[in-house]
Amino acid sequence: MAILDIQIINSSLKDIQGALSATIEEGSWISTSYLVAEIIIIPLAAWLTMIMSPRRFAVCVSVIFVFASLLCSMAWNLESMIVFRVLQGLAGGALIPFAFSLILTKLPLEVRPKGMALFAVTATFAPAIGPTIGGWLTENFGWEFIFYINIVPGILMTAGLLYGLDKSPPRWELLKKGDYAGIATMALGLGCLQVFLEEGHRMDWLESPLMVTLGVIAFVSLVTFVILQLSRDNHLVNLRLLKERNFLLGSLGNIGLGVGLFGTVFVLPVYLAQIQHYNALQIGQVFMWLGLPQLLLIPLVPILMKYIDARWICAAGFLLFSSASYFSGFLSLDFAGDQFIAVQLLRAFGQPMILVPMSILATAMIPPSQAGSASSLYNIIRNLGGAIGIAVLATMLDSRAKYYFDYLREHITPANPALEERLTLLTEQLGNPESALRLLNQQVHQQAQIMAYNDAFHLIGLMLAISMVCILLTRPLPKAPLKAQ
Incomplete structure (x- = not known):
């Protein structure tokens, strides 16, 4: 539910903006x-656990x-919606590392792949079905229902946690030993960095005084946070875990995975909406080809890991995912939903082969006592990879579209016989030269945008290929389970 709520809102954003009388920027x-809120609560x-x-x-x-x-569905203006979304993000963000750390602490190493496979279902299936569910609910019932769907599963989840987790006394004395300087610098740094990455493109990055201020605060706060964590024992997050080779390489691979997971979910819907004029439901149907096959494939990965080195499985998954992104970078006006089916299936085979083995490779050498820090770092790094990837891709789509428009415009000269032939044809169809010129200008802009989308998909493919190299450099998994420390 926590991961689903990141994506499900995107397909209904226009309807929510209209209902709350908000502009696109707001x-x-x-x-x-x-x-x-999510990225602040993860560490x-x-x-708190x-x-x-x-x-x-x-x-x-x-x-x-x-x-x-429930409060989000009852929001009466933009300000109330933002407050309720912060509350939802704080709770949802806390659930993600908690679930991950439970796998590390409750399951022995030989059974852990099954737990990671179940966790991987949430990490891949939720983003895949988010646009579909959001578009269908909004179109048929109203945007409020994208929040109502959390209520029944949430009640069942709460009941399951009450039944399944053992009772243990709280340790309120730890509040006196809290790393409050670390908490303050972490929250300020990650919060400002997330806003900088999310809003920077809309506000022209360093051309905006607000973005410059946020960037400086984020840099200073996070550098201070790192110094504090490395210089004291009662640290909030144990950054020294990054000295462990597999955890470092797995975390670096996780950055590329974040770019791939979040970047594709960002670029593909925008392309289908902007170039192919798909609505939210049609976009969701394209993503279904990615989501449904993974439900069948993920349970098979732990079985494969019994016979094949986890590094090779993970590298093969990155190769498939990277290839799918690379082949997505050959777009044209005729490349739409049907043409993406093969690409989405390729991704659907690749993603399960990445998530389970990479999580095991990264955390196998981490003692259970450090599961909380490992979970926090691992999940933050993937989220930051996604946020940075989306920020870079959004800026790249604009800048490359302008570059390609200027490049194509250089070839539109009176001396070009192809231009004269196209204008003559358009004039015959539209009835006057002015309309023909306007349509030609739109077509050139559209072609420049398509070429920019090609570059974006190729960049995602490159990042995933780099992650594959990181995984190949990790050590093999130990033959016997590590003893708890």
């Missing part, structure tokens, strides 16, 4: 506020998530 904060989840006890923490954030979802 409406972007509906998504940004959730992401900022705090392990510390120790203080409250796993059972109490999980149940509290589950109840808050359901309550915040």
Whole structure:
């Protein structure tokens, strides 16, 4: 539900903006506020779990998530929606590392691939079905229903956590030993960085005084946070885990995976809407070809890992995912939903082969006592990779479209016989030369945009290929389970 709520809102953003009388720029904060709250809470989840006890923490954030979802559906203006989305992001963001750390602490290494496979279902299936569910619910019932769908599963989840997790006493004394300087610098740094990445493209990056201020605050705060974490024992997040070779390489691979997962979910819907004029439901149908096959494939990955080195499985997955992104970079006006089916199936085969083995490779050498820090770092790095990837891709689409438009315009000269032939044809169809020129200008702009989308998909493919190299450099998994420390 936490991952689903990141994507499901995108397909209904226009309807929500209209209902709340918000502009496009203002409406972007509906998504940004959730992401900022989510990335701030992820590093705090392990510390809060120790203080409250796993059972109490999980149940509290589950109840808050359901309550915040209900409040979002009742929002009466933009400000109230942003407040409720922050509350929802805080609860949803806490659930993601908590689930990941439970796998590391509750399951022995030989059974852990099955747990990671179940976790991978959420990480890949939710973004894939998000646009579909969001578009269908909004079109048939109204945007409020994209929040209502959290209520019943949320109640069932809370009941399951109450039943399945053991009772343990809280440790309120840890509040006195909290790394509050680390919490403050982390929250300020990650919050400003997330806003900088989400809103920078709309505000022209360093041309905006606000973006410059946010960038400076984020840099200073995060550098201070790193210094604090490396210079004290009661650290919020154990950054020294990055000295472990597999965890470092797995985390670097996770950056490319973040670019691939979040970047594709950003670029593909925009292309289908802008160039092919697809509505939200049609875009969702394209993504279904990615989501449904993974439900069948992910359970097979733990079985494969018994017979094949996890590094080779993961590298093969990155190769398939990278190839799918590369082949997506040969777009034309005739390349639409049907043509993306083969590409989406290629991605559907690749993603499950990445998520489960890479998580195991990265965390196999980490002792259970450090599961909280490992989970926080691993999930933050993937989210930041996605945020940075989307920011770069959004800027790239604009800048490359302008570049290609100027490039194509250089060839549109009176001396070009192809131009004269095209204008004559368009004039005959439209009845006057002015309309023909306007249509030609639109076609050149459209072609420049398509060429920019090609570059964006190729960049995603390159990042995934680099991640594949990182995984090939990791050590093989130990033959026997590591002892708890």
